[in-house]
Amino acid sequence: MxxxxxxxxxxxxxxxxxxxxxxxxxxxxxxxxxxxxxxxxxxxxxxxxxxxxxxxxxxxxxxxQNATIGQFAIWKPKNGESENFEKGYKQHLNWHKVNKDQWGWYGWFFISGPRYGQFVDATFDHIWADFDTAVKPADDMADNKLNVFPFGDVQTIFKVENVPKASSIDTFALKTKLIKLVTLTVDNVEQSIRVSEKLKDYYVSRKIKFYKTYKVVDGGSVNQIILMLGFDSWNDYSLSENLHEKITEYQQMLKIKTISAVESETMIYRPDMSWFPNS
The missing domain is CATH 1.10.287 (Helix Hairpins)
Structure with a gap:
């Protein structure tokens, strides 16, 4: 500048x-x-x-340059209420539309891993000040209590910071059918990001739809990094089957050993439970 x-x-x-x-x-x-x-x-x-x-x-x-903050909310539908949860959440998204919310909202369901069956809503590309000016917070909560809370429980809400140098560019490519969500537990965040940069270069060269790196900055363990890899089919998903081996390879190449745990889950995109302004 x-x-x-x-x-x-x-x-x-x-x-x-x-x-x-x-x-x-x-x-x-x-x-x-x-x-x-x-x-x-x-x-x-x-x-x-x-x-x-x-x-x-x-x-x-x-x-x-600073619009790198995202927020995740994890919901668990109550027993026997999955259908009502989906209906209620869609009604709540309509509240955002009617109130001209300028934030985009992604919706996914976990289809593998310990959070199988749980729902994820997430919003990205914010600066911190955006959370001071969210659209009608009290009314938002009231509508949640009316349409969503009777059928599902919030498990956690946490914020992340995108790491551009370890991420591909187009956030809107997050609308791929499948996302491999990988949680890394690390001893040194910056050294682990160096590993993620290598992973990004590798997967981008393999024509992956997108590769994103996020640091957990609030609401969870701040020694965790979240990777999101996007695929349009299970055939494409096979590109990620050697992820753990690549992590080991790049740690050895960089002469570091900072990643202590790797957990992989898969999410499926629900366009009918997502909403974006001007779309």
């Missing part, structure tokens, strides 16, 4: 000192007031343009 600002200021300074100064002096000497007026207007225009570009750069730095 500093390089871009310096470049803009350099252009502005150069134009003022070399072009405007000489041309305005020439205009005065020759009584060419129309040219003088034109040059003054051009200078004002360039000043405004430089300010606009600086504002865009600053906004991109403040918001684009």
């Amino acid at each position: 500093s390089e871009n600002l310096s470049y803009l200021l350099k252009i502005k300074s150069s134009f003022k000192m070399e072009n405007h100064k000489n041309r305005i002096a020439y205009s005065k000497e020759n009584n060419d007031w129309s040219l003088l007026l034109y040059l003054k207007r051009q200078r004002r225009y360039l000043n405004k343009k430089a300010l606009f570009l600086c504002t865009l750069l600053f906004a991109g730095f403040m918001y684009g």
Whole structure:
């Protein structure tokens, strides 16, 4: 960002000192007031343009670079209430739509692992301040109590931070049919991210739909890293069957041993239990 600002200021300074100064002096000497007026207007225009570009750069730095926070909520439908839970949750999503919520909400069910049958809702690409301005929190909770809580219990809510250097780019690719969710318990988060960077490069080279790395930052064990690998079919899913071996390989390559446990679960995407503004 500093390089871009310096470049803009350099252009502005150069134009003022070399072009405007000489041309305005020439205009005065020759009584060419129309040219003088034109040059003054051009200078004002360039000043405004430089300010606009600086504002865009600053906004991109403040918001684009920091929009890395996500939140997961895990629900367990009550015994015999799975169908009612789904209906109630869909009604609650409609509340978000009616109230013009600008957050996107993903919905998945676990179909393997210790949380089999539990539901996940998640939202991504936030800055921390977004959680200060969530849409009508009291009304949101009231609608949850009316439509969802009678049929399901919240197991946990936790927040994560995306690690861009260890993640592929397109968040909206999270809409793949299947997601392999891998929880790493680690002794050193930063060293473990180095391993995840290697994994990302490997799986991206294998044409995986997406690969995401998240650090748990609140609501859970902060010595855990969550990996999300996306697939459109079980045939594609087979690309991940050697994940544990690749983790071992890259730890040995990097001469580190920081990952103490690896747990794998699979989630299936439910577009009918997801909602996104402007879609």
